[in-house]
Amino acid sequence: MSTLQITDLHVSVDTEDGPKQILKGVTLTIDDGETHAIMGPNGSGKSTLAYSIAGHPKYTVTGGSVTLDGEDVLAMSVDERARAGLFLAMQYPVEVPGVSVSNFLRTAKTAIDGEAPKLRHWVKDVNKALQDLNLDPSFGTRSVNEGFSGGEKKRHEIAQLELLDPKVAILDETDSGLDIDALKVVSDGVNRFRAKEGKGVLLITHYTRILRYITPDRVHVFVDGKIADQGGPELADQLEAEGYDKYLTKV
Amino acid sequence: MLETKKIESHLNPTGSFDLADHPVPTGREEIWRFTPLKRLRGLHAEAEFAAPTSATEWNTPAGVRIEVVEGDEARALRGVSGLVPNTRFAARVLAEVPSTLLVDVPAEADVSEPIHVRVQGQDAGSAEAAHVVLRFGAHSRSVVVLDHSGHASLAQVVEVVAGDGAQVSVVSLQDWSDDAVHLTHHEASVGRDATYKHVAISFGGDVVRMDSNVHYAGPGGSAELLGLYFADEGQHIEHRLFADHNEPRTKSNVVYKGALQGQGAHTVWVGxxxxxxVAEGIETYEENRNLVLTDGCQADSVPNLEIETGEIEGAGHASATxxxxxxxxxxLRARGIAEAEARRLVVHGFFNDLIRKIGVASLEEKLMATVEDELSKNVLKDVTGDVTEVGV
Incomplete structure (x- = not known):
């Protein structure tokens, strides 16, 4: 079972002109095994939502709550959130020079599980995860995200998703910058994750095309730090046809 | 009326073997302005060089001559790299030192075993001078490690002659005890199409200052100057590099990385x-990165690039502290890795990159362990567990 419950979340970010409110009351529940898509124009606060849930220090929660299976996520440190079962696939994965992918994956797995993975199985699991995402086995010896192409970075994020096996995955524009082949490979990875029992997905995207490969249970339209509309997968089709204009003019 | 006076280059003072041309530095000179002269125990000035108390030992791979030479042979080696001293201490070392440690690798010798010279200082209270010559014949290939530890007040000149087409690595490890003072000038002459790698690794000592200079004896030579340093509380570690592109189509690549922790830790890098x-078609790049781990540290980083020709392939520099x-x-934390462990990974990674470039397997493990020791002193003292590499 895994339920991510976001209630009336208010988040601000520090700017030169003082704190600026980005999220203005977001309420959203991802129930056991559900996939929700959040769509919205640039600057609507989609990424802020993702980073706030993960605990990025840049963002200050000024109100509301986030719970995972009833546990208070906002009271946890960044790494505690991950160990509690949250995973954020980042839009811009960060380079960590000199730290090999294999060392990074093993250190993360050890941290999440509380014990080092059995080496023999682990090597096999890593090779399979890389292979499934069309990443060469030599990928393990490269420094984390350093010199990766845009597509490699995103595929590496999804390989981590599969290996670390969280309860709820937040995918922040994982589809942006991917060509059609890479998009399929990444979508397949996300779908393998979703096929497991009780996994939640919060899929943040600017475009509808990834939703052709990953069918959401619910679609939320995000405008100006709030959910402006929600519905089933058909809402995505409507957005594709009409764009965000009607929501923007309302603001 | 103001008198106009010829200004001499402070950056690269004109050299001379004559001690009279080298007044005792005051600290106002460009090349001395970062160095704490008061802590040098007179090595920069008038300290009397006593008979060496340091113990020096080495292994001798087949075909290589390693010997302490004296008399005419030693005298003939002074300045053999083309070095004309630009500091008083280097001039004094060459004028006063009675003997020279010579490592002579004959032409075309392919020496697979690293030549490991261990200098074990015994007494920091006694000033010592040392002259080391590493001479690599044409098309030879070898690795020399100069490994300094213990207690010493050492003024040293290391001259390197890399013959045409030679492939040479020189690693100088400064792993001194806390009371050591080490002033050293490394001068390398890189032959036509030769490849020279110089690695400076400075961890220990109260004051360590190394000038690592490279010039070329013919076109097509390539120099890679790598450095790794870790300054703790009160330590002064200074590395000055000079790549003199005096021949066409030569290359230099400088990468120095340092970390600082503790009150008064001071590092200096001048590239x-x-x-x-004449040096058309050359390529040069220099980079210095410093990671400041605690409050109270100071990292000075000064890249200087002086270009007298427009016909170059590439020239660049980067400095970040x-x-x-x-x-x-x-x-890293978003992947469940606790903060202290994440810090350790980042520092390991920071140095790992460089350690992998050294290319001396026996040293790499030791260096990672030394980095680990340094880290455990301070920022990461609460972390346990291991982060060793496992290939997948």
Missing amino acids: NVLIRQ GRFDDEQLFY
Whole structure:
């Protein structure tokens, strides 16, 4: 079972002109095994939502709550959130020079599980995860995200998703910058994750095309730090046809 | 009326073997302005060089001559790299030292076993001078490690002659005890199409200052100057580089990385590159990165690039000094890795990159262990567990 419950979340970010409110009351529940898509124009606060849930220090929660299976996520440190079962696939994965992918994956797995993975199985699991995402086995010896192409970075994020096996995955524009082949490979990875029992997905995207490969249970339209509309997968089709204009003019 | 006076280059003072041309530095000179002269025990000035108390030992791979030479042979080796001293201490070392440690690798010798010279200082209260000559014949290939530890007040000149086409690595490890003072000048002459790698690794000592200079004896030579340093509380570690592109189509690549922790830890990196008018088609790049781990540290980083010709392939430099990158830490922590462990990974990674470039397997493990020791002193003292590499 895994339920991510976001209630009336208010988040601000520090700017030169003082704190600026980005999220203005977001309420959203991802129930056991559900996939929700959040769509919205640039600057609507989609990424802020993702980073706030993960605990990025840049963002200050000024109100509301986030719970995972009833546990208070906002009271946890960044790494505690991950160990509690949250995973954020980042839009811009960060380079960590000199730290090999294999060392990074093993250190993360050890941290999440509380014990080092059995080496023999682990090597096999890593090779399979890389292979499934069309990443060469030599990928393990490269420094984390350093010199990766845009597509490699995103595929590496999804390989981590599969290996670390969280309860709820937040995918922040994982589809942006991917060509059609890479998009399929990444979508397949996300779908393998979703096929497991009780996994939640919060899929943040600017475009509808990834939703052709990953069918959401619910679609939320995000405008100006709030959910402006929600519905089933058909809402995505409507957005594709009409764009965000009607929501923007309302603001 | 003001008298106009000829200004001499402070960056690269004119050299001379004559001690009279080298007044005792006051600390106002460009090349001495960062160095704490008061802590040098007179090595820069008038300290009397006593008979060496340091114990020096080495292994001798087949075909290599390693010997302490004296008399005419030693005298003939002074300045053999083309070095004309530009500091008083280097001039004094060459004028006064009675003997020279010579490592002579004959032409075309392919020496697979690293030549490991261990200098074990015994007494920091007694000033010592040392002259080391590493002479590599044409098309030879070898690795020399100069490994300094113990207690010493040492003024040293290391001259390297890399013959045409030679492939040479020289690693100088400064792993001194806390009371050591070490002033050293490394001068390398890189032959036509030769490849020279110089690695400076400075961890220990009260004051360590190394000038590592390179010039070329013919076109097509290539120099890679790598450095790794870790300054603790009160330590002064200074590295000055000079790549003198005096021949066409030569290359230099400088990468120095340092970490600082503790009150009064001070590091200095000065990277001078001169591209002379004749040096067309050269490539040069220099980079210095410093990771500041605690409050109270100071990292000075000064790249200088002087270009006298427009016909160059590439010239660039980068310098960055900073604390932990919050985005890196966030990324690692967002994968469940606890903060202290994430910090350790980042520091390991910071040095790992460089350690992998050294290319001396026996040293790499030792260096990672030394980095680990340094880290455990301070920022990471609460962390346990291991982060060793496992290939997948």
